[in-house]
Amino acid sequence: MACPHVEYRETDGEQSFDTARAYCAVAERFVQPMRADICTERYGLDPAADCEIYRERAGLDWDEPGDGDAVRRADTREQSETESTETSESAGGAESTGGSE
């Protein structure tokens, strides 16, 4: 699996490379090698959790990137945990995936 917005290409009209590189169709630029690890979901990274560009496009951020939406989502989850054990386990699993990154 990979981010739906990543393309591997050799040129964007301004820059050209011998080997195809990760290009973000949302940001409209070649991405840094470290960010490409998110695009490719390498090492368990997940664009929906780890990429602010993906999240902004998907409307997943509550406000602006860096405004702590993950913390506020955690508050919501804690509230849910008091309401449903099943929900708690589900949320815990999702958090474990995110927490290992």
Place this chain on the structure above:
Amino acid sequence: MTYDDYLDGKPVIVTAALTGGIQGKEAHPELPETPAEIAAAAAACEEAGASVVHLHARRANGERAFSTERFQAVTDAVRAATDDVIVQHSTGGTAAPDALRAEPLRTDPPPEMASLDMGPLNRYDRLTSENTRDTVAGLHAEMRERGIVPELEVFNNGHLNEALATLDAFEDPPYLNLIFGPGTLSPPTPQTLLSMVAQLPQRAEFTVLGFGRHQLPLTTLSVILGGHVRVGLEDNLYYTAGEYASNEQLVARAVRIAEELGRPVADPSETRELLGL
């Protein structure tokens, strides 16, 4: 590692950080990525006066790689292209599994030196390089087993706390890389550098790494404070504002400044003696 060392003309160790793993050719068209490109840069930097080269490995498309196989290809190419330069492998790896972090230590031969990140730091808006104490201790243990001398990567003052608290675990002289830049790094000011150097014990040696435009002033200050210097495209892409640098240019400038200030540049054998390699 004091101002007296400056006055006494103690040799300066110049490390060239040739490639890194965060940025690539998308940021600088001549940034070396392949083993052949990294080896050519290493040879040019050795010729210019660097005695240590700090290496990362990459995939064919420039993306990060941590495998022993990839590091072997880089280190083999560098050793073939250089005379006597000291090879230092990175063990850094934001978001990479801990199991991969020791892979760069397992080349044959092992590197003479390796980086050892002393604690957590943030990347982008949502990534953290965790570097727990357990991870740091595990990497250090493997370095000891393989006879690799660690360079303690001090990204901020908290990491300096960690380094000082564990300094007895390191043989003399412990070698600290004081790192200055944005985000969770130490604020890049002369005052911060002075404060950190004042906390170092006499038995330590230190080098300085400044990101971007802070590379030149802070490494110059390090020379005056009796420290050493790390330069290269991993940390800074530009020679002056808007003008791309090469690794060789950055090393040559550091050498010129050190010599102008009265400190000769250490050759690899002098560096081995200074750091107990």
